[in-house]
Amino acid sequence: xxxxxxxxxxxxxxxxxxxxxxxxxxxxxxxxxxxxxxxxxxxxxxxxxxxxxxxxxxxxxxxxxxxxxxxxxxxxxxxxxxxxxxxxxxxxxxxxxxxxxxxxxxxxxxxxxxxxxxxxxxxxxxxxxxxxxxxxxxxxxxxxxxxxxxxxxxxxxxxxxxxxxxxxxxxxxxxxxxxxxxxxxxxxxxxxxxxxxxxxxxxxxxxxxxxxxxxxxxxxxxxxxxxxxxxxxxxxxxxxxxxxxxxxxxxxxxxxxxxxxxxxxxxxxxxxxxxxxxxxxxxxxxxxxxxxxxxxxxxxxxxxxxxxxxxxxxxxxxxxxxxxxxxxxxxxxxxxxxxxxxxxxxxxxxxxxxxxxxxxxxxxxxxxxxxxxxxxxxxxxxxxxxxxxxxxxxxxxxxxxxxxxxxxxxxxxxxxxxxxxxxxxxxxxxxxxxxxxxxxxxxxxxxxxxxxxxxxxxxxxxxxxxxxxxxxxxxxxxxxxxxxxxxxxxxxx
Amino acid sequence: xxxxxxxxxxxxxxxxxxxxxxxxxxxxxxxxxxxxxxxxxxxxxxxxxxxxxxxxxxxxxxxxxxxxxxxxxxxxxxxxxxxxxxxxxxxxxxxxxxxxxxxxxxxxxxxxxxxxxxxxxxxxxxxxxxxxxxxxxxxxxxxxxxxxxxxxxxxxxxxxxxxxxxxxxxxxxxxxxxxxxxxxxxxxxxxxxxxxxxxxxxxxxxxxxxxxxxxxxxxxxxxxxxxxxxxxxxxxxxxxxxxxxxxxxxxxxxxxxxxxxxxxxxxxxxxxxxxxxxxxxxxxxxxxxxxxxxxxxxxxxxxxxxxxxxxxxxxxxxxxxxxxxxxxxxxxxxxxxxxxxxxxxxxxxxxxxxxxxxxxxxxxxxxxxxxxxxx
Numbered sequence: 092x093x094x095x096x097x098x099x100x101x102x103x104x105x106x107x108x109x110x111x112x113x114x115x116x117x118x119x120x121x122x123x124x125x126x127x128x129x130x131x132x133x134x135x136x137x138x139x140x141x142x143x144x145x146x147x148x149x150x151x152x153x154x155x156x157x158x159x160x161x162x163x164x165x166x167x168x169x170x171x172x173x174x175x176x177x178x179x180x181x182x183x184x185x186x187x188x189x190x191x192x193x194x195x196x197x198x199x200x201x202x203x204x205x206x207x208x209x210x211x212x213x214x215x216x217x218x219x220x221x222x223x224x225x226x227x228x229x230x231x232x233x234x235x236x237x238x239x240x241x242x243x244x245x246x247x248x249x250x251x252x253x254x255x256x257x258x259x260x261x262x263x264x265x266x267x268x269x270x271x272x273x274x275x276x277x278x279x280x281x282x283x284x285x286x287x288x289x290x291x292x293x294x295x296x297x298x299x300x301x302x303x304x305x306x307x308x309x310x311x312x313x314x315x316x317x318x319x320x321x322x323x324x325x326x327x328x329x330x331x332x333x334x335x336x337x338x339x340x341x342x343x344x345x346x347x348x349x350x351x352x353x354x355x356x357x358x359x360x361x362x363x364x365x366x367x368x369x370x371x372x373x374x375x376x377x378x379x380x381x382x383x384x385x386x387x388x389x390x391x392x393x394x395x396x397x398x399x400x401x402x403x404x405x406x407x408x409x410x411x412x413x414x415x416x417x418x419x420x421x422x423x424x425x426x427x428x429x430x431x432x433x434x435x436x437x438x439x440x441x442x443x444x445x446x447x448x449x450x451x452x453x454x455x456x457x458x459x460x461x462x463x464x465x466x467x468x469x470x471x472x473x474x475x476x477x478x479x480x481x482x483x484x485x486x487x488x489x490x491x492x493x494x495x496x497x498x499x500x501x502x503x504x505x506x507x508x509x510x511x512x513x514x515x516x517x518x519x520x521x522x523x524x525x526x527x528x529x530x531x532x533x534x535x536x537x538x539x540x541x542x543x544x545x546x547x548x549x550x551x552x553x554x555x556x557x558x559x560x561x562x563x564x565x566x567x568x569x570x571x572x573x574x575x576x577x578x579x580x581x582x583x584x
Numbered sequence: 585x586x587x588x589x590x591x592x593x594x595x596x597x598x599x600x601x602x603x604x605x606x607x608x609x610x611x612x613x614x615x616x617x618x619x620x621x622x623x624x625x626x627x628x629x630x631x632x633x634x635x636x637x638x639x640x641x642x643x644x645x646x647x648x649x650x651x652x653x654x655x656x657x658x659x660x661x662x663x664x665x666x667x668x669x670x671x672x673x674x675x676x677x678x679x680x681x682x683x684x685x686x687x688x689x690x691x692x693x694x695x696x697x698x699x700x701x702x703x704x705x706x707x708x709x710x711x712x713x714x715x716x717x718x719x720x721x722x723x724x725x726x727x728x729x730x731x732x733x734x735x736x737x738x739x740x741x742x743x744x745x746x747x748x749x750x751x752x753x754x755x756x757x758x759x760x761x762x763x764x765x766x767x768x769x770x771x772x773x774x775x776x777x778x779x780x781x782x783x784x785x786x787x788x789x790x791x792x793x794x795x796x797x798x799x800x801x802x803x804x805x806x807x808x809x810x811x812x813x814x815x816x817x818x819x820x821x822x823x824x825x826x827x828x829x830x831x832x833x834x835x836x837x838x839x840x841x842x843x844x845x846x847x848x849x850x851x852x853x854x855x856x857x858x859x860x861x862x863x864x865x866x867x868x869x870x871x872x873x874x875x876x877x878x879x880x881x882x883x884x885x886x887x888x889x890x891x892x893x894x895x896x897x898x899x900x901x902x903x904x905x906x907x908x909x910x911x912x913x914x915x916x917x918x919x920x921x922x923x924x925x926x927x928x929x930x931x932x933x934x935x936x937x938x939x940x941x942x943x944x945x946x947x948x949x950x951x952x953x954x955x956x957x958x959x
Binding site for chain 2: 122123124125127129184189190191193195197198200201202204205208209211212213215472473474475476480483484487488505506509510512513514516517519520523524534537538540541542544545546547548549552
């Protein structure tokens with residue numbers, strides 16, 4: 092081996108070390124960057140005609156476990172669905188109330204019944220009559236609060252869908268651009284690891300919003316489709332279209348709200364579910380919350396409101412001689428009576444419209460004695476409790492609720508309200524429990540992903556030491572060869 | 585080869601674990617402070633409906649217990665009043681019975697005792713609690729019994745009415761004008777008793793003439809509700825205990841009739857023995873004398889009082905059952921809502937230790953670096 096060859100080898104060693112050093116420093120710099128895939132060095136000995144001629148080092152992106160990545164993304168979508176649904180349900184459940192704090196909707200019925208019970212004992216007392224009116228107003232307020240919470244949660248879900256769609260569209264555009272760069276990089280043999288990292292980060296963003304599957308074509312382009320098989324990106328990104336509704340109230344039918352379309356094809360989750368409807372992801376969760384979960388609670392609330400109004404109409408003996416359609420203690424839409432035969436569609440939003448009949452409300456110029464005598468007029472005997480007993484009996488008796496409310500059909504108002512309140516809380520707890528389980532799985536998978544592709548600072552530090560030594564050794568080789576040349580030249584001179 | 589772990593992954597994992605532990609610690613701390621489960625829905629799941637139902641029933645039972653308290657207060661007061669009425673009637677019956685066959689020396693005092701008895705009965709019937717009269721049925725704001733010397737809404741006082749009936753100066757009512765203050769024979773006594781019968785037993789009240797109707801028990805002596813409720817209460821399961829006032833009213837009709845007869849007739853002036861006996865004890869067939877009316881009315885009132893006592897006992901039994909049920913409900917609520925203090929405390933300590941260990945480990949791990957050992 093000639094001295095020139097020795098210098099060449101040492102020089103290649105220095106170059107190799109510098110490249111590896113650059114890779115290690117990049118790793119250390121990005122040690123805390125989420126989604127960063129560690130780079131690793133591939134060092135190869137060079138041979139020319141069977142003789143060693145130095146070393147070559149390439150720094151490449153470490154291989155990514157695609158199965159693991161898929162699982163992480165599927166679990167992220169699952170977690171997103173559950174988190175969004177749990178949050179929407181919690182919002183309503185918080186307002187509906189906890190049985191322990193005596194402010195639940197069900198307890199408002201208990202309070203109304205106990206106020207009537209107290210009035211039964213002393214029907215002539217004006218303060219107890221007003222207590223009944225207050226209890227009725229409290230009940231109506233509770234209905235209104237829960238109804239408002241439902242509509243606010245639906246509006247929020249709609250906004251969340253809109254934000255999610257914007258995120259997905261932007262991310263898909265970004266991925267489309269990055270796909271091109273990846274293809275160019277592969278063709279031109281350029282380091283594209285940063286591009287791949289960024290593309291993975293954008294795919295992660297999409298995966299949180301929509302459950303997706305991906306595969307990569309030969310030229311490195313990634314293709315994205317929903318888990319239900321609708322292509323979102325294949326060469327070009329397809330635009331997801333959603334039109335936000337600024338304010339949603341109970342009278343806004345589900346059918347009039349925007350779905351989610353891809354090239355005119357609706358993929359929003361519907362009931363019954365279509366084969367290509369979205370199932371997972373935050374967007375799917377928000378759709379399910381907006382159009383199914385919260386609408387279900389709304390139906391239950393409206394069914395309860397209807398039976399409340401109807402009970403106080405049917406058991407009010409004074410109304411027997413009044414004009415048909417005269418409202419009882421509670422009024423429905425526009426202050427009118429509630430039709431006992433109205434179906435579920437006709438009473439949508441009734442809970443938010445329920446009010447105490449102004450005739451019995453002293454604050455509206457009414458006479459609170461009507462809660463004792465019936466809404467059609469005051470009787471002359473102050474101790475008469477016939478009507479109060481009729482109302483109390485009505486509250487104790489079972490009623491038949493609309494089966495579409497999906498709770499016990501034949502029960503008391505209070506029983507139905509208890510099931511409704513408890514159901515909200517239980518649904519919230521169940522969804523949170525499922526989300527917690529999903530979060531644990533997601534975090535475990537995510538940790539595995541980090542460990543597979545992340546950076547270990549100590550390992551990189553160790554590499555730095557080795558590289559430092561290697562660099563010093565190569566430099567020493569050059570130094571020695573230089574001295575040998577000097578010695579040689581001195582002797583020649 | 586062992587795959588190295590990601591520094592960032594480990595930090596993120598540790599942070600996540602620490603956050604979870606801190607959350608659990610906050611929950612345990614909250615449960616220790618309040619004694620209640622932090623998230624009941626999560627803790628008891630499907631039993632939440634039961635808890636809501638139990639709480640509803642507990643609340644309703646509290647209302648029932650308040651009603652029972654009101655009932656007992658009223659029943660106690662009414663029982664006292666009925667006892668006083670019985671005593672007043674007994675006093676009158678005693679003195680009247682002595683003079684039942686013929687007027688003795690004490691006959692002159694019967695009138696005084698009768699008036700006194702009427703006043704005592706009226707006062708007892710007009711008992712009230714918090715401005716609410718107890719013996720008038722639904723007419724709780726009107727005193728049920730009209731005092732002897734106070735005019736009713738039409739202006740007639742009971743004693744004036746009786747005076748007019750007995751003296752026959754009933755003008756507008758158009759009664760016979762014969763003065764029967766001292767009945768001369770059995771015919772006049774029978775006529776006298778018949779007039780009182782018309783007044784107290786509903787004859788005049790059913791008369792088509794409004795003027796005649798005024799001369800009646802219903803319109804002058806008793807201002808309460810007829811065929812109404814003496815006392816009632818709503819108990820658990822929407823069951824009702826109700827005693828109507830029919831028996832008491834009938835007793836009062838008889839007692840008032842007998843007492844007013846004795847208060848208006850001058851017994852010691854009646855010279856005809858048959859007339860006298862007819863007045864006091866009637867005949868054995870159709871006509872009841874003053875003493876018969878008093879005795880019969882007293883028995884009816886006693887039956888009403890007994891009935892009241894029985895209902896009181898039933899309500900008391902219901903009270904005991906409700907109290908027992910609420911004690912049971914309370915235990916169930918405590919079981920469902922309250923956090924077990926020992927379990928919570930133990931959990932808190934465990935989490936605290938775990939958290940301390942995690943903090944220590946995190947701190948040690950974060951300070952570990954290869955450079956610390958090679959520089």
